[in-house]
Amino acid sequence: MPPMREIPLEEVGMHNKEGDLWVVIDAKVYDLSRFVHLHPGGPDVLYAASVAGKDATDTFFALHRHEVLLRPQYARLQIGTIRGREEQIKPPEPGALSEVPYAEPTWLTSGFHSAYYTENHRRFHHTVRAFFMKEVYPEASRCEESGKRISQELVDKLGALNFLAMRLGPGKHLKGLTLMGGIVKAEEFDYFHELILNTELARFGTRGFVDGLLNGGVIALPPILNYGTPELQAQYVPDILAGQRYIALAITEAFAGSDVAGVQTTAVREGDDWIVTGTKKWITNGTFSDYFTTLCQTDSGPTVLLIRRSSAVSTKPVKTSYSATAGTAYVTFSGTRVPISHTLGGVGQGLRVILSNFNHERWMVVGTSLGAQRLVVEECLKWTNQRIAFGKPLNSQAVIRARLASMIERVEACQSWVENITYQMNHMSYAEQSDKLAGPIALLKQFVSRSGRETAEDATQIFGGRGITMGGMGRIIENFHRTSPFDAILAGAEDVLGDLGVRQAMRKMPKNARL
């Protein structure tokens, strides 16, 4: 691009009419002469006396997100800069931290300290945020809107970083892999690294894509890694981790959701095979999965099987209130033949396999909800600072500040509890996690998803009409308001989880406990 011409403000003022229209936004001069008729807000607003040929910075930022100016088709409308002035509102550097109070957790806030995170976590975080914003975010936005699944090109890029392997948490599946380009060694990688991945990917503000981003693998692979034979693991895991094949977890049915023991899909032995018949519903990534980690009923009780897609397996999309990019499916097994070697965790052991798997899944949902809630807090702090209503910034109203206070308190409480649980996970074996953390993680998830929905409500009141409008200024709030109920349902409904947490505590009550 040739260097931009420096233009005196007075010269801009002469271009203020139809066919010859310039405006100044943040020291940059835009020629809107031809764009006026394409402008989504219409031409008339641009011909207003306070806009045409004038510095319209405040007006522009009251109506548009900064990202509008960064889109290539609009960036090229710029013809120069105002002499003697500098751009003030700059796009964030890749990986940069926000300086808005509470927009980052304390461990990423200058001058604050943390007992949990190391220098390696910080470097990892910086690299992840930069990569996500540059490589993943543009596709996340596109797919959230179009409903298309993640592209193989992006999956390949993620595969090269061993993204899915990292999202399964620490463990022997990481051995020998180069993680995030070598930023963290396999033996150093812990649940805080994984928490960073989960919170960062929620910052796209695209809840459907978050699940489309190979979440099927995150929840369907652990039963193979924990209960599959070495042969089975060698046959399936590497291709899935590399993004060459896709997998989904198939538990829920129209017949049974939180009541997993009530599933009606059956597996009947015939020689060395199981014959599987039944349906599964709300299966994340199911529309494009090659394999299904599936809970079935057998004569000897619930059993988990690894099922390959074949002509006896069909999938169709389930239209939910978030984007079809998640690949949510209705799956039908029509007498599907499955070798008995594909049994995970023993016949009749299905509930043990599935219930232990739930802890990690619930903790993952908690992490993505937390990341999204923090983003919503940042959006609200910025909006209430720049939006003028009744002649004053929104944040000069006590009712608005009261809502902001509640949102900040909730996200900070969620953060502290999540970090505490994550620390426990780092110091417990898988078996200890199953025994000790099922209750606390269930309670944590109930608390975090409920906080999320309260925050969605507060944010929508703050953003008004924009909070219920897809695209534009309030797009992140609208997406969160529409999709935060997913966090309250997926991996166990909120109410059921609260009850589970208390029942776990009751089981562990000392026999001699008395007041």
Ligand code: HEM
């Ligand atoms: C470089 C200059 C501009 C570009 C590229 C631009 C682009 C856009 C775009 C893409 C939208 C759709 C909503 C969104 O994505 O946020 C929009 C909406 C709008 N624009 Fe602009 N715009 C420009 C300047 C202005 C100015 C100076 C005004 C001054 C009044 C203005 C007034 C509006 C209005 C009223 C809407 C509708 C807002 C809404 O529905 O909430 N635009 N503009």
